[in-house]
Amino acid sequence: MNTLGDLVARDRRSSALALRVPALDRDYSYRDFCTTAWKAGNFLSFLGVRGGGRVAIEPDPLPEPLLTFFGAALHGATTTFDTTDIDVRALVVPWDREDDFADVPGTKRVVYGGPPSDPGVSHWEKDVWSENPAFPQTDVDPASPVLASGGDEYSHRTLLTAAARVVEDVGLTADDDVVVRDPLTDPGVVAAGVLAPLSVGATVVFPDPDRDESQGTVAVGSEILEGDVPEDRTLSPPNVV
Template sequence: MDTLADLVARERRSDDVALRVDARDREYSYRDFCTTAWKAGHALSHLGVHAGSAVALAPEPAPQPLLTLFGAACLGARVTFETTADARAVVVPAERVGDIEDRPSRKVVVYGDAPTDPSVAHWERTVWSENPVMPPGDHAADETVLVGRDWSFTHGEVLTAAEAVVDAAGLDSASTVALRAPLTDPRAVVAGVIAPLVAGGAVVVPTGEATTADVSVVANGADGDGADDGATYHVANVPL
């Protein structure tokens, strides 16, 4: 694999679970996950996102931001989980739309409830109407994909770190990984999202003690919030 787009390549589609959202009792198969990521990429493209553009995502472990991460990667865009960042598109829950500063060069996209402002795009409506084919374009491992206020990482750096997590945590295609660390930390993105998908396992969006998973990805010093998870993997161990 060279880029994050390879994680949603056509040949990765299957009926195996890629994303499990316990609060909604919802599962996305790799087929659904890949196809929806492609559609999110097309939706972003229609909003003016292209290679090199920035896309700001709410740091919420919800399907919409996670799927949009890979849709943006398919376009060669840079992704940040800081919604105050300067970006061509910002994706947030509908209830947070009032927190987003209005800028002429930025398109706001909300998920959940439909927006009342016609200038704001609705993620669900926009994405589901798109063509379920992978966006065109070839991108390289040395292109930047994750950015923050004072750091940036390329596709290659992110994937190399994720492969190290797979080996260290013993992940495989049967593994479930609960994301319990903030997505504003790139190490959480790598260990809690990228690594399980590299292994062919499942990302789990937990609901506290109701969630069980083989591995729980936690912030430094955390213990998994008391959930009945298996092993604990601290983001400090991510070689990024």
Template sequence: MDVIGDLVARDRRSDDLAVRTDSRAGSYSYEKCCTNAWKTGNILRHYGVRGGATVAVDPGDSLTPPPLLALLGAGLLGATTRFDPGESPSAKALVVPAARADAYDPDPGTKTFVYGDVPDDPEFAHFEAEMWSENPTAPPDRVDPADTALAAGDREFTHERLLSASEGIVDEYGLAADDEVAVRAPLADPGTVVAGVLAPVAAGATVLVDRESTGTVAVASGDAAENAPEPAVVDPADVL
């Protein structure tokens, strides 16, 4: 795999679980994950996101699939995802939970997508509604492994570096299809993105976003790492 889009290539579709939430209805098979990542890429593309653009994402207090789809969709376009948007993000698109939509003052020209509840402001797009109505095919954009895929603070990470690091996690922890990787650290830490999202998807394992359930591996630090119920723990600080 050379770019993030390869994680959701057509031949990766299956009935295996890619993302597990607290309900089967809200969980994603690899079939659903790939298709919805393509749709998300097409939504963002429709609103002007291209290679080199930034997609700012607020992953919320309780992680759900939309922020992960934003990462994958932006990756399909060669855009950069930022999970630490700040109050006034400079981005082509902003993806935020409905409860926090009014907390942001983005630059003019930024399209705000709200996920969860339907937005009150007609200027905001409802992420889920837009996604379901989109074309379920992969965007045609060409992405280079040397393109920036993720930014955090003043650091930038290319597709190549992120996937190389994720392969290291897969090898070190022996991740396989029957593993569930519990995300117990913020996505604002790029190590969490690598170990908690990219690595399990690369391995065909499951990203566990239901923090009340127990996986086989946790991505956590500090007290969360000490209290994690999983038998193995990855510290995001050690990943990149």
């Protein structure tokens, strides 16, 4: 795999589970995940996101932020999970934070989890759902940045190389459920908690601490101590990228 777009390529569609979000009682098969990532990419195109552009996304452990990240990656755009960075083409936040962000020239605002109050703000669920469930072949340079964090930028190649190391070191297989217990603001969390499991056909889990189905086989978190989580294997994100 050369770019993050390869993780949601057409031949990766299947009925296997790609994402589980117990707090919402929502599951995404690889077929659903790939198709919705393509729709998100088409929606971002409508907003003017192109290769070399930037998108800021609230780092909520929810499907909408993650799928927007992949939609941006399909274009060769760079995502930051830092919504204080508003020098971006698109800004994606929860509906109840709509008023926290004033209009910025050149920035399109998008909310998820509920409809916007401002007609000039896009509604993620409504607008993404209506998009074409296919995405055109796009040439993206593996060396181009796909994620920005803490003043640094990380390329497709860097993150996928880190994810491949995680797969080898931890022995990840398609039978694993990888529980993401740290925010997506850390590139190590993105590589170990999202890209690594998706690369082998495993399941990403955004946990709800009050529900047993939030448990998995591998936990990703920087401050996990032995016995703190039910998972037998743990990964510390700062050691990944």
